[in-house]
Amino acid sequence: MGALLKCENVSLGYEGDVVTKNLNFTVNSGDYLCIVGENGSGKSTLIKALLGLKPQLSGSITLCGEVGKNEIGYLPQQTVVQRDFPASVREIVQSGCMSRCGFRPFYNKEEKKLAHDMMHRLEIEPLAKRCYRELSGGQQQRVLLARALCAARKMILLDEPVTGLDPKATNEMYELIDSLNKKDGITVIMVSHDMNAAVKYASHILHVGRKQLFFGTKEDYLTSKTGQAFLAVMGGDDDE
């Protein structure tokens, strides 16, 4: 179990305004890390920094071991543009293979098969020819997850994957992510404000505020002061 991702003294922010600082954590292969924290604490910014979409203000983020830049899958929060985008499910899932193409203009057989396998894995195969904008929120998330999985089968970053889903779809989504982590051995990094799910599924928790409030295993988190205080506030939001 080697380290895949290492963050040392990372501070994040926008144009000089520091949102969060002193982040130090390591993600090992096979981990299920949940990043929690209040709104505006820099969770999504952290994800963007990990992906290299946004430079950190200081510190270093290192991808180590066998994970290359183009081997990370990413499930972003949905944008307004995507909601009415005229594209079929297959086209979207295949676009996850883009980074494998390099300068080759079209997808080859293996990439098409990979896209097909991922649709099969996430049970959206029957939707392959359907239009993305006509799907339900849960189905759309599955499509984007399938695309993320095409991009990488080692590590996947999820940014609030259950936003806007109903309770049933939410549960299915969590179970799916969990099985990807446990069965397929994919390292998961997930941003979530759903504490119940974080505590139920994750192996590690990173709690960010103005600075790093906690990083460690879930068990430690549950007994820590930060964890208990936060759970008392956030856990009461939705009782399952």
Place this chain on the structure above:
Amino acid sequence: MSEMIDKLQMYFQYPYVRYAMIVGLLIALCSSLLGVTLVMKRFSFIGDGLSHVAFGAMAVATITGVTNNMLIIMPVTIISAVLLLRTGSNTKIKGDAAVAMISVGALAVGYMMMNIAAQSGNKRMTSNVSADVCSTLFGSTSILTLSLTDVWVCVAMSVIVVAIFLIFYNKIFAVTFDENFAKATGVRSDMYNLLIAIVIAVIIVIAMNFVGSLLISALIIFPALSAMRIFKSFRSVIICSVVISLICAATGIIVSILVGTPVGSTIVSADICVFFIFTITSMVLKRGK
């Protein structure tokens, strides 16, 4: 009916009418390709802004008396495209404000330049200024001004545009659908955005002489919007918008020959009709479900 066909046959014996048809169809083809990308990326206004810039550049080119207007118009428009795209990500002046600023500015300066040139008695410009401006903005009232060189320039440009589109088709899709994802997984989306902007600039410059700088956006946007009403995959939307665009261009040119209306506005009117037909069809289809 047969009278009309006779008339068309008569017209098509003239080479300049055939040139107009060829150029018109090529422009229609090129402009419809990137329509979907422009609409979905919320770049529609950039297309509009660029056409105004092209107008300004044209005015400057006319005054300086360069032998080939393209030498000034093309680089200026491409540079503006790149700049406009950069302001989109740079936050000092917000994207839509920058577009408005540049486009209106170019329009004003262009019109002023044309008038100054006319007053100072430049031989090229002593004719009616307002007619000149009108034809640059709305396209020439007759399409009979194309030379063989114009046709070849247009053919070469179209081949380049279509080739770029086909080669980068999948990348353009990825960047259009989700720029952040593409970037995160290692696609150089900035480069492709730049490519899209440059191609749009090229299309606008080619199309300007034909339909006029104010009407180009319509040629780019309308077929895509119509196709998006009905078709459900990216590929089918693009194929459909190309077909719509070609049919509308052909119809527009033929009608303008027969009735004597200005080409650009006739083509755009045909596009508008198709848009309404598709909108109604999609509403009927939804009802039927």
